[in-house]
Amino acid sequence: MKKPIVLCVDDEVTILDSLKIELKAILGNDYLIETAECGADALELIEELVADNYQIALVISDYIMPDLKGDELLRLIHELIPETLKILLTGQADLEAVGNAIKYARLYRYIAKPWQTEDLKLTVKEAVHSYFLSQQLAEQNAQLQQMNQKLESIVEERTAALRLSEEKFAKAFRSSPNPITITRLSDGCHIEVNDAFCQMIGYSNQEIIGSTAIELDLWVNLSDRIRLFELLTSHSRIRNFEFDFRTKDGDIRTALLAAEIIEISGETCVISVSQDITERKQAELALQQAKEAADKANRAKSEFLSNMSHELRTPLNAILGFTQLLLRDLSLKVEQQEQLGIINRSGEHLLQLINNILQMSKIEVGRVTVDRNTFNLCKLLNSLNEMLELQAKKKGLQLIFDCHPNLPQHIETDENKLRQVLINLLGNAIKFTNEGGVTLRVKLADEPRNQEQVDLLDYLFFEIEDTGAGISPQEIDNLFKPFMQTETGRRSQEGTGLGLPISRQFVQLMGGDITVNSILGKGTIFKFYIAINITDKSQVENTQENQRVVALEPGQPEYRILVVDDRLESRLLLVKLLASLGFAVQEAENGQQAIKLWSTWEPHLIWMDMRMPVMDGYEATKYIKTYSKGQETVIIALTASAFEEERSVILSVGCDDFVAKPFREQIILEKIAKYLGVNYIYEQSISSLSSEEKLTASFSLPGEETLNGNIDSGNNIEPFCLQVMSPEWIDELYQAADSVDNEQIFTLLEQMPPEYAHIRRSIADLAHNFRCDKIIDLIEAQKSS
Numbered sequence: 001m002k003k004p005i006v007l008c009v010d011d012e013v014t015i016l017d018s019l020k021i022e023l024k025a026i027l028g029n030d031y032l033i034e035t036a037e038c039g040a041d042a043l044e045l046i047e048e049l050v051a052d053n054y055q056i057a058l059v060i061s062d063y064i065m066p067d068l069k070g071d072e073l074l075r076l077i078h079e080l081i082p083e084t085l086k087i088l089l090t091g092q093a094d095l096e097a098v099g100n101a102i103k104y105a106r107l108y109r110y111i112a113k114p115w116q117t118e119d120l121k122l123t124v125k126e127a128v129h130s131y132f133l134s135q136q137l138a139e140q141n142a143q144l145q146q147m148n149q150k151l152e153s154i155v156e157e158r159t160a161a162l163r164l165s166e167e168k169f170a171k172a173f174r175s176s177p178n179p180i181t182i183t184r185l186s187d188g189c190h191i192e193v194n195d196a197f198c199q200m201i202g203y204s205n206q207e208i209i210g211s212t213a214i215e216l217d218l219w220v221n222l223s224d225r226i227r228l229f230e231l232l233t234s235h236s237r238i239r240n241f242e243f244d245f246r247t248k249d250g251d252i253r254t255a256l257l258a259a260e261i262i263e264i265s266g267e268t269c270v271i272s273v274s275q276d277i278t279e280r281k282q283a284e285l286a287l288q289q290a291k292e293a294a295d296k297a298n299r300a301k302s303e304f305l306s307n308m309s310h311e312l313r314t315p316l317n318a319i320l321g322f323t324q325l326l327l328r329d330l331s332l333k334v335e336q337q338e339q340l341g342i343i344n345r346s347g348e349h350l351l352q353l354i355n356n357i358l359q360m361s362k363i364e365v366g367r368v369t370v371d372r373n374t375f376n377l378c379k380l381l382n383s384l385n386e387m388l389e390l391q392a393k394k395k396g397l398q399l400i401f402d403c404h405p406n407l408p409q410h411i412e413t414d415e416n417k418l419r420q421v422l423i424n425l426l427g428n429a430i431k432f433t434n435e436g437g438v439t440l441r442v443k444l445a446d447e448p449r450n451q452e453q454v455d456l457l458d459y460l461f462f463e464i465e466d467t468g469a470g471i472s473p474q475e476i477d478n479l480f481k482p483f484m485q486t487e488t489g490r491r492s493q494e495g496t497g498l499g500l501p502i503s504r505q506f507v508q509l510m511g512g513d514i515t516v517n518s519i520l521g522k523g524t525i526f527k528f529y530i531a532i533n534i535t536d537k538s539q540v541e542n543t544q545e546n547q548r549v550v551a552l553e554p555g556q557p558e559y560r561i562l563v564v565d566d567r568l569e570s571r572l573l574l575v576k577l578l579a580s581l582g583f584a585v586q587e588a589e590n591g592q593q594a595i596k597l598w599s600t601w602e603p604h605l606i607w608m609d610m611r612m613p614v615m616d617g618y619e620a621t622k623y624i625k626t627y628s629k630g631q632e633t634v635i636i637a638l639t640a641s642a643f644e645e646e647r648s649v650i651l652s653v654g655c656d657d658f659v660a661k662p663f664r665e666q667i668i669l670e671k672i673a674k675y676l677g678v679n680y681i682y683e684q685s686i687s688s689l690s691s692e693e694k695l696t697a698s699f700s701l702p703g704e705e706t707l708n709g710n711i712d713s714g715n716n717i718e719p720f721c722l723q724v725m726s727p728e729w730i731d732e733l734y735q736a737a738d739s740v741d742n743e744q745i746f747t748l749l750e751q752m753p754p755e756y757a758h759i760r761r762s763i764a765d766l767a768h769n770f771r772c773d774k775i776i777d778l779i780e781a782q783k784s785s
Contacts, residue, residue: 004055006128008035009042009073010062010089014457017531019060019089021508026121027128031057039068039076046080056084057131058108058124063090063097071097074105083134085127087111117369129291133284141240144275148239148258151178151273155260179274185232185261188212191269200255200276202248220244220252228259232270236261242277253278315569316662320344322573370509374535375415377408381442384422391430398437399430406444411460412533417506422462424499425526429466436467436523445529457511457531464526471518479516480504503528549669550758552582553679561672562603563587564594564620565638566612570661574607577665580754581680583672591615591623598624598633604676605634607668610650618653625654634675638663719782721759725752730779733763737775742767745775 006027008019016035023033034049036042042061049056059077063070074086088101091113101107108130109123154176173180179197183190190208198205201218208216219225224243231238237260244254259272323344385401392399422440429438441463471479480500507514511531518524552559561583563574571587579585586601588594590612598606606624610617617637624630637650637658650658656675659667672678722730729748736744745767749760766774 002052002054003030003032004057004128005049006031006033006058006060006124007042007045007049007056008033008060009037009039009065009070010035011037011065012062013037015062017511021511022117022120023124024508026124031128038065039073042073043076043080046077050081055135056081058085058087058127060087060089060124063088069097071101071105074101074107078105082106083131083138085131087123087127089113089115133287140277140280144240144256147178147275148273151176151180151258152260155180155262155271155273179255179276181272181274182264183212183270183272185229185268185270188214191264197274200247200274201245216248218245220246228257232259232261254281320662322569370414371416372412373415374410374412377411378403380415380419381440384419384426388423388426388430391427392438395430395434397430397433397435400437400439402439402441404441404443407442408444408458408532408534410535412535413460413510413530414506417510418530421503421506421528422464424503425464428499429464429468429524429526433466433468433523438464438466440464458534459512459529460532461529462527465523466525467523470520470522470524471516472520476516476518480514549581549665549680549682551681553681556679558584559605559672559676559678560584560586560601560603562594562597562601562606564589564591564606564612564617565609566590567609570609570638574668577668581669591617591620594620595623598630602629603633605636605672607638608635608655609638611639618650621654630654636671636675719778721756721762722779722782724756724759730782734776734779737767737772737779740772745772 006023008016008023010016010019016037020033020035023031027033032054034045036045042059046056059074061070061073061077065073068076070088070090074088077084077086085108086101086105087108088098088110098107098110101110108127111119111123173182173192174194176194177196179200180194181190181197182192189210189212193205193208195205198208201208201216203216213219213225214222221244228238228241228243231241237258239258241257241259242254243257244252246252254277255274256277257272257274259270262269262271323340326340381401381403385399389399426438426440443461445459445461504514507528507530512529514526514528516524516526561578563571563578563585564587565571565574566589568589571589575585575587586597586603588597592615594606594608595615597603608617608621621635621637624633624635635655637655639646639650639658639660647658657671659671669680673680725733729751733745733748736748746764749764752760763775763778766772
């Protein structure tokens with residue numbers, strides 16, 4: 001059976017592409033989306049489709065076009081395919097044009113440009129649903145019409161025969177399977193009825209003859225009777241008149257009636273043929289109820305996803321956060337650090353699996369949107385190269401990033417979705433390739449931009465080629481289906497089968513599509529393109545390089561930060577992180593406590609969890625923001641929700657921003673810097689500080705991993721740094737180093753105040769690397785200075 005068609009007509013290709021993508025997301029694979037760039041092409045295409053017996057369910061047309069305006073085009077289309085529904089899509093149509101489309105083309109709906117995605121979605125779904133209901137009704141009505149025509153023919157033949165032989169007419173009348181009645185027009189009294197009519201209403205022939213429908217209490221709504229006789233009086237005949245009737249048992253049923261005024265023995269009568277369509281109406285009602293049930297199930301699914309996201313992400317936030325804090329501890333042995341690293345990587349992997357499942361579920365219910373931002377494309381590709389290069393080297397593979405010279409440096413699209421697509425495709429290529437290499441090729445569309453195309457989108461093309469095992473032709477069709485894996489993937493016992501389906505959905509949301517070519521035993525090539533805007537550097541936000549913050553810069557005011565979360569582990573994580581950097585931090589476990597602390601302590605910034613008992617974050621934020629003092633307090637929401645679109649709800653109650661759980665330390669600190677103007681000291685910037693600043697700066701928790709060229713290297717510590725400790729402590733450290741007693745060294749280092757954590761790290765680094773001689777040299781140099 002051929003799929004029904006949805007035809008889009010617009011002289012702007014970008015509008016057609018955008019519309020086609022959105023319709024594809026709305027209707028899935030149940031419909032074919034066809035496009036035409038002008039009215040003439042649309043009419044020609046319709047003729048071809050009709051000739052090929054395609055059903056055209058819906059036409060969406062622009063109004064302003066070079067050859068035919070939208071209202072005229074829809075009128076011509078209506079003449080060709082009157083049953084097709086029409087939508088006028090434009091921002092310039094006047095009332096006259098819309099009126100003409102309604103009058104001459106039976107316009108279904110008018111949508112103004114630029115359209116709202118949700119409005120388009122609801123309108124299109126309602127339109128196609130209405131079209132197929134109409135088709136079903138049309139088919140049923142056609143059957144009824146055929147039956148009515150047959151009965152009309154019988155009636156006409158019998159009417160003519162009645163003049164010749166009343167006996168023959170009566171026989172045909174009574175033997176008809178359809179309920180038939182003859183009534184006087186003057187008073188509605190039944191003159192004759194057949195057995196089928198008696199069976200339909202439950203009365204006997206003797207009870208009906210000589211009585212009216214009113215006397216038998218057949219009419220449920222007397223207004224239907226009045227309307228029926230008005231139509232008969234004015235038109236002499238009526239077809240497909242629907243009304244409710246009451247049986248003798250009191251049941252309310254629905255019938256479809258055809259009636260005509262005839263003359264019998266010089267008396268004006270009405271002959272009527274009915275059909276009980278109660279079952280059909282019940283089926284329509286059941287269909288509507290099923291739709292409502294499906295909508296309700298979708299809402300329940302969304303609520304379940306939201307709850308599940310919160311329940312899974314909140315403990316993961318604590319696991320990943322505290323793992324990162326523990327990795328700062330200098331006293332940990334190498335083996336313990338490796339084990340913590342395993343926990344952290346496993347947590348990140350679990351988070352990725354959860355995100356994939358939730359992301360797929362959000363895609364299914366249409367809750368994934370494009371979040372466009374301007375960013376440095378070259379920087380994104382370099383970071384991916386650095387991240388994946390180690391994986392490739394471990395397998396002995398060559399990883400090549402081949403970027404065309406015409407590649408723009410700064411673009412606008414959804415950076416996060418593009419990054420995830422590339423990580424999925426490149427990660428799979430490396431995972432399933434055992435020898436050879438993986439190549440990423442990136443280039444801009446070949447067509448150059450000119451003045452006439454200034455408002456059109458550009459396109460980036462990506463190609464990921466590997467020399468792996470390849471994919472069999474039988475598996476290609478299932479490659480982008482959720483939870484489906486290739487034979488190679490199943491053997492590896494890795495992954496969920498969600499990476500490629502999510503990647504395809506993301507690519508399509510970004511205005512493109514993805515394809516795959518593979519030769520079994522030789523390798524695979526994935527190709528995809530996305531729509532972008534080329535921007536300049538001024539539109540890209542300046543961000544601090546991805547360096548670890550170790551302290552607040554000296555000379556800044558005290559920043560008061562309130563952490564509000566009902567879960568102890570979540571509060572403790574943020575409190576330990578922020579306090580270690582030098583922030584003044586207090587905590588609250590619900591909205592009521594937060595309001596009390598806010599009114600007395602007056603924090604500069606509040607980290608607000610949105611789901612809490614007693615009083616949630618929404619209510620607490622609304623309360624605080626109602627006061628002028630509260631307007632000056634920055635409130636950033638912490639949410640474990642799976643849905644990014646809840647940002648608008650969070651912002652509407654007064655929050656200044658939001659961060660999703662599990663959060664990254666870097667994101668937390670960037671948000672604080674953005675809203676409070678805080679300046680940080682970073683690992684690689686410590687060496688630029690003066691000696692006095694090195695001693696007075698407040699550093700983070702101990703245990704930072706060492707970086708070449710920064711103060712974490714024991715070679716960079718100066719002898720004067722030991723002056724912060726007492727002579728007795730220095731003597732004990734000397735004895736421990738002379739005895740190569742690392743345990744005693746670490747015990748002494750724990751006695752150092754937190755603000756000198758950088759000194760502690762440097763000495764610990766020497767002990768870890770068995771350079772107690774350097775510690776001794778340092779102490780001797782300090783004593784002799």
